Each structure stands twice: as C-alpha cells, then as structure tokens.
Amino acid sequence: MKKIVLAYSGGLDTSVAIRWLSQKGFQVIAFLADVGQGEDFGPIRRRALACGASQVVIKDLRESFAREYILPALRAGAVYERKYLLATALSRPLIAKALGEAAVAHGARTVAHGCTGKGNDQVRLEVTLKILFPRLAVLAPLREWELKSRAEEIRYAARHKLPIAPPSQSRFSIDQNLWGVSIESGPLEDPWVEPPPEAYQWTKEPSRAPARPLLVTVDWLRGVPAGINGKRLSLTRLIERLNHLGSAHGIGRSDLIEDRLVGIKSREVYEAPAAHILHAAHQELEQLTLDREMLIFKEIVAGRYARLVYDGLWFTPLKAALDRWVDESQRRVSGRVRLKLYRGTLAAVGRGSPNALYRKALATYQGKDEFDQRWAGGFIALWGLPYAKP
Ligand code: ARG
Numbered sequence: 001m002k003k004i005v006l007a008y009s010g011g012l013d014t015s016v017a018i019r020w021l022s023q024k025g026f027q028v029i030a031f032l033a034d035v036g037q038g039e040d041f042g043p044i045r046r047r048a049l050a051c052g053a054s055q056v057v058i059k060d061l062r063e064s065f066a067r068e069y070i071l072p073a074l075r076a077g078a079v080y081e082r083k084y085l086l087a088t089a090l091s092r093p094l095i096a097k098a099l100g101e102a103a104v105a106h107g108a109r110t111v112a113h114g115c116t117g118k119g120n121d122q123v124r125l126e127v128t129l130k131i132l133f134p135r136l137a138v139l140a141p142l143r144e145w146e147l148k149s150r151a152e153e154i155r156y157a158a159r160h161k162l163p164i165a166p167p168s169q170s171r172f173s174i175d176q177n178l179w180g181v182s183i184e185s186g187p188l189e190d191p192w193v194e195p196p197p198e199a200y201q202w203t204k205e206p207s208r209a210p211a212r213p214l215l216v217t218v219d220w221l222r223g224v225p226a227g228i229n230g231k232r233l234s235l236t237r238l239i240e241r242l243n244h245l246g247s248a249h250g251i252g253r254s255d256l257i258e259d260r261l262v263g264i265k266s267r268e269v270y271e272a273p274a275a276h277i278l279h280a281a282h283q284e285l286e287q288l289t290l291d292r293e294m295l296i297f298k299e300i301v302a303g304r305y306a307r308l309v310y311d312g313l314w315f316t317p318l319k320a321a322l323d324r325w326v327d328e329s330q331r332r333v334s335g336r337v338r339l340k341l342y343r344g345t346l347a348a349v350g351r352g353s354p355n356a357l358y359r360k361a362l363a364t365y366q367g368k369d370e371f372d373q374r375w376a377g378g379f380i381a382l383w384g385l386p387y388a389k390p
Pocket of ligand 1: 088089120121173174175182183184258268
C-alpha cells in the first residue's frame with residue numbers, strides 16, 4: 001500500500017481526512033507536531049488510530065519553534081495588520097519541514113494536510129515543502145472532497161463512527177501553539193457580532209481580571225528575552241510563564257478583519273498574552289537604545305518581515321537577509337523593562353539599559369544641563385531655511 005504522512009491535529013478536518021485517505025487506498029501515518037498547543041496527546045493518538053491511521057508519530061518541536069521561529073519574528077518586531085502576532089503563521093514552515101522529514105524517514109512519497117483551499121496555511125505549508133522537499137507530492141483532501149461544510153464533516157464522522165471532539169467546541173476552528181491561539185468561524189463570521197465569551201480559550205475576560213495591577217519586569221540580552229522578574233528562564237519557559245500571567249489579567253486579545261493571501265477578507269480572533277507582552281517590552285527597549293534613524297528603518301523591516309511570515313515565504317533569500325540585518329540591529333538592545341498588566345491593558349512603565357541613549361543631562365529642565373540652548377537659534381534658522389520667504 002502507498003504510504004502517506006498526514007499532518008494531524010486531532011481536530012475535525014484531519015480526523016475525517018484520515019478516514020478519507022484510507023478509503024482512497026493509502027496507508028496513513030498521522031504526524032503530530034508538538035508546537036506547544038498544550039493538549040493531551042493520549043486521546044489524540046487514540047483518535048487517529050480509531051479513525052484508521054496505521055501509526056501515529058508525535059514530534060516535540062517546542063524548543064526549535066521558540067528559538068528558530070518565534071524569536072527571530074519577535075526581534076524583527078513582526079506584527080501583521082497591526083494586530084496579529086503570527087502564532088499560526090510562524091508554526092507552518094516548521095511543521096512543513098518536520099512533515100517532510102517524517103515522510104523521508106518513513107519512505108513515503110506523499111504528504112497531506114488538512115488546510116482548506118481558502119486559507120493561508122495551505123500556501124505556507126506547500127511553498128515550504130516545495131522549497132525544502134521538491135520531490136514530495138502533496139495532497140490536500142479538503143480542497144478535493146465533497147464535504148462542503150463543517151456540518152457535513154460532522155455527519156461524515158458520525159456515519160463512519162469517528163470519535164471526534166464534542167460539537168460545541170467544533171463550532172470554532174481553533175489553532176493554538178506556544179505563541180498564541182487563532183479562533184475563527186461559527187458566530188465569528190459576522191463581523192458585527194462580538195466574540196462570545198466561550199470563543200476565548202486562554203484569557204480571562206478583562207472586566208473579571210484582578211482589580212490590582214500586576215508588575216512584571218522582562219530582562220533582555222541583545223534582543224533576546226532572558227528572564228522575568230529577575231529570574232533567568234529558558235525561552236520556552238519564559239513564554240509559558242508570560243502566557244499564564246497575561247491570561248489571568250486579560251492581556252493579549254485581538255479581533256481582526258484580516259487580509260488573507262488568497263484575496264479574501266476574514267474575521268479572526270486571537271489570543272497571544274506572552275507575545276503581546278514581549279513585543280511591547282522589546283519595542284520599549286529599542287526606543288531607549290536605538291537611535292532615531294535605526295528606529296525608522298526598523299519599522300520598515302518589521303512590516304516587510306511580518307508580510308513574509310504571513311505569506312509563507314520563511315525559507316527565502318529576503319527573509320534570510322532580513323534576519324542578518326535584524327541581528328545587527330539588536331547589538332545594543334539589552335536591559336530591563338517594567339510593565340504593568342491591568343484588566344486587559346498593558347503599559348510599559350519603566351525601562352533601563354547600560355546602552356541607553358537617553359541622557360538626563362541633555363533632557364532635563366531642572367537647573368544645570370549640558371545642552372547649550374544658544375545653539376538652538378542657529379539650528380532653527382538652517383532647518384527652516386528652505387521654506388523662508390525671501
Ligand atoms: N488567520 C490566521 C493565519 O492565516 C490563522 C489561520 C488558522 N486559524 C484557525 N482558526 N484555524 O495565520
């Protein structure tokens with residue numbers, strides 16, 4: 001029998017896909033990437049087997065996800081359309097790479113995924129596979145099969161006695177990992193409707209968060225978060241810890257009408273507490289340690305970087321080149337940022353660095369300073385010269 005390695009999540013689409021592919025005559029190997037979705041893999045493994053997988057392969061990719069994908073995007077300041085911190089998008093090149101490696105290891109010539117034909121993820125996975133494993137064939141059952149809606153998939157699952165998750169949660173399509181949760185579909189498809197409370201998976205409703213603000217400090221070394229509240233932590237642990245603290249204070253929600261790569265506008269709700277806290281802290285420290293020309297250029301790089309990630313162009317020359325620029329830009333970005341978390345709001349309230357470009361002796365309004373105010377008149381005359389009437 002022909003082997004196929006399917007990127008399996010345990011959700012409705014890919015559970016149905018296992019059965020559908022077996023009926024097409026494939027021996028299905030379910031490949032599960034652990035990118036920190038924090039789920040119990042026991043039931044997911046059993047579900048895959050019950051749906052007809054011949055074996056289940058689970059790979060722990062958390063460390064590599066944090067260090068090689070999340071970190072470069074954080075240092076680059078990558079945020080898509082002002083609100084999306086790219087949790088799903090960042091995981092895709094890594095999952096595609098691991099999926100291709102699994103196919104090679106198991107002697108399969110074909111891989112499959114559970115992305116729809118309307119989304120970004122199919123592009124991210126397949127472009128990455130094409131770059132890294134040009135000889136692998138790719139199947140996308142959701143683009144081919146006759147099941148036209150989630151409701152039809154649920155009926156298919158019932159007909160084939162597939163043990164899928166309860167339909168209450170199946171209303172939403174949820175993708176989660178260490179960097180955040182993406183939630184769409186169901187009631188969220190009406191852009192006028194406020195997300196119902198049960199749409200949110202991690203974060204506390206801000207009005208129910210503690211009435212006392214929480215202060216958190218984040219330490220940075222050359223643009224890498226190294227510890228919180230004075231304690232050194234590995235990147236993965238640090239992100240987990242901030243997700244936990246942020247969630248309790250209702251931090252990190254966003255609700256976005258976003259532009260998909262395939263031309264559709266869609267509504268997606270996100271939760272990314274650690275990502276919001278780290279981006280805010282990082283930007284604050286850059287503001288203290290980088291000169292204004294660097295800051296202006298960094299914004300351009302950040303925007304381009306976010307697009308590359310969103311558009312599935314991770315393993316490309318431009319991305320590699322931007323990484324080198326970002327790395328260079330982070331040499332001075334060390335220090336500490338103090339943030340206040342309070343009922344869904346996040347504010348940096350203090351920042352310090354041995355590389356600070358802020359000089360009190362220049363900025364002060366109190367008494368003796370180093371700034372000779374007599375220089376200002378000449379500067380203004382030259383600055384305004386091009387616009388002065390003759
Ligand atoms: N819109 C996001 C992206 O394109 C997330 C896609 C997956 N979302 C989901 N709810 N399953 O990166």
